[in-house]
Amino acid sequence: MLKLSKKVEYGLIAIRHIASMNNQISTVKEISDKYNIPNEVLAKVMQKLTRGKLIISHQGAMGGYTMARSANDISVMDVIGVVEGTQVGIAQCFAEAPENCSIYLNCTIKNPLGKIQHNLEHVFASMKVSEIV
Amino acid sequence: MLKLSKKVEYGLIAIRHIASMNNQISTVKEISDKYNIPNEVLAKVMQKLTRGKLIISHQGAMGGYTMARSANDISVMDVIGVVEGTQVGIAQCFAEAPENCSIYLNCTIKNPLGKIQHNLEHVFASMKVSEIV
DNA sequence: ATGAAATAGGACTTCAACAGTCGTATTTGA
């Protein structure tokens, strides 16, 4: 409960690593070996980071990844969004359509949870990748 | 990911309801009917709230639950702790023994995540039940 | 005493999400 997924952790470790490389190319193999992360899992995470335009892929032999923008300009929230594909939602009514929640109409804690949700978003959005390098 | 469990939501709804009753007794049936929560699930959540000394149980016919302490004195964090039994941990190394994490030794994001963890705890600890009544 | 209304709590099932694996295709530099 309230735990980040491994995919997000791997994404953060990867992007941190790439950011520390000064525009030199990093490969999946290099990162998965160094941090002991399953190769294929990391590969897919990095493909998502690429599609989310946080990093740039260089295909083919001697290929790999470099940063797409400054580490100052990427927050933990960005990584979560790109890797998970969904918004962070502390409760169902914030993560998906509110009507999906079976107790939505009678729910008396939507508003206070909304406040907590807002604060959480702030925590994740204000931590930048540059702070973890 | 990063979602509160239904048990925690139910616990918050229940304790909020009880707090609004001015020392009058509330029953599981009354609350589960009113908020459309499965009876047995709510019953067990309230048993946990009782064991955690957030509410007081009154057994037997005409029994039910009342508050054990002031709603000012109970935070969302308290409810999470009592209902889940575990600490909130944004990553494995904060939720359980750090050695259990397969990448612990090579992990470069422990410290930044620790900072986020700390901020999250603050968010949950500073919201009191009295604010949601 | 006895029955009804309430809490107490263990055992079980179902389902979805998470984490990881496997296989194959595509790109590109040497």
Next chain:
DNA sequence: TCAAATACGACTGTTGAAGTCCTATTTCAT
């Protein structure tokens, strides 16, 4: 043309969340 790299869909195993079922115990009211 081969090897090294990314791209990506399909599949499997495991775990935890959510809910159901069943029985015991307590206590008030008649």
